[in-house]
Amino acid sequence: MLTLYFCPGACSTASHIAIEETGAQYAEKPIFLPKGEQKTAEYLKINPRGKVPALDVDGKILTENTAILTYLATTFPAKNLLPTDPFEQARGISTMAWFSNIVHPAYTHYMRPERFSPDAAAQPGVKETGKKTFWAHLQEIDTLLAGNDWMMGKDFSVVDCYALVFYGWGVRAELPVKELANYTAFKDRMLKRPAVNKVLVAEESVLLK
Numbered sequence: 001m002l003t004l005y006f007c008p009g010a011c012s013t014a015s016h017i018a019i020e021e022t023g024a025q026y027a028e029k030p031i032f033l034p035k036g037e038q039k040t041a042e043y044l045k046i047n048p049r050g051k052v053p054a055l056d057v058d059g060k061i062l063t064e065n066t067a068i069l070t071y072l073a074t075t076f077p078a079k080n081l082l083p084t085d086p087f088e089q090a091r092g093i094s095t096m097a098w099f100s101n102i103v104h105p106a107y108t109h110y111m112r113p114e115r116f117s118p119d120a121a122a123q124p125g126v127k128e129t130g131k132k133t134f135w136a137h138l139q140e141i142d143t144l145l146a147g148n149d150w151m152m153g154k155d156f157s158v159v160d161c162y163a164l165v166f167y168g169w170g171v172r173a174e175l176p177v178k179e180l181a182n183y184t185a186f187k188d189r190m191l192k193r194p195a196v197n198k199v200l201v202a203e204e205s206v207l208l209k
């Protein structure tokens with residue numbers, strides 16, 4: 001039995017889309033971050049770090065998008081959600097690690113500057129730098145997509161589920177994402193996938209507005 005803990009519009013959308021792409025049966029447990037539900041005693045028993053996503057696999061908990069996406073892809077090999085060639089697979093994991101360790105935190109500096117400096121006077125600078133850095137990362141994703149339909153090249157993979165999250169965050173940050181021709185074409189390609197559309201409708205995604 002699979003149960004996904006997620007928050008609409010958060011980075012957990014990557015895992016939500018990927019689990020839908022597997023075609024597996026799963027239960028959905030929304031954890032609304034704006035309501036602080038990630039800090040309840042009940043949820044902290046699932047993920048003591050108070051973050052989404054978390055995937056419950058027969059009572060065992062997996063956290064971190066990179067791990068969940070890799071797990072889903074390797075557990076449902078018939079769906080071809082990651083290359084099987086060891087080097088290519090590692091290259092996909094490398095891109096997801098970059099998303100998790102570098103791209104996501106840049107956006108967090110923009111969204112939650114108070115987490116990086118207790119000094120209110122310093123926070124606008126943290127926010128601005130986060131936004132600029134995040135934009136540079138979106139530009140890099142656009143470059144990586146040049147000449148490719150998908151992040152890994154010609155085949156769709158779980159890396160694409162993760163890459164879509166940051167396009168949506170770019171829209172939310174009012175960054176000129178439409179100027180990123182490759183990334184925008186990728187986003188449109190993603191929206192045509194039934195599993196992606198289903199999840200984005202359910203999450204009331206900014207990408208559908």
Ligand SMILES: N[C@@H](CCC(=O)N[C@@H](CS)C(=O)NCC(=O)O)C(=O)O
Nearest residue numbers: 010011038050051052053064065100
């Ligand atoms: N590297 C983690 C990041 C998880 C994360 O920071 N999730 C955010 C949502 S995008 C969260 O749950 N934040 C709640 C909080 O920090 O209180 C992953 O990719 O799973």
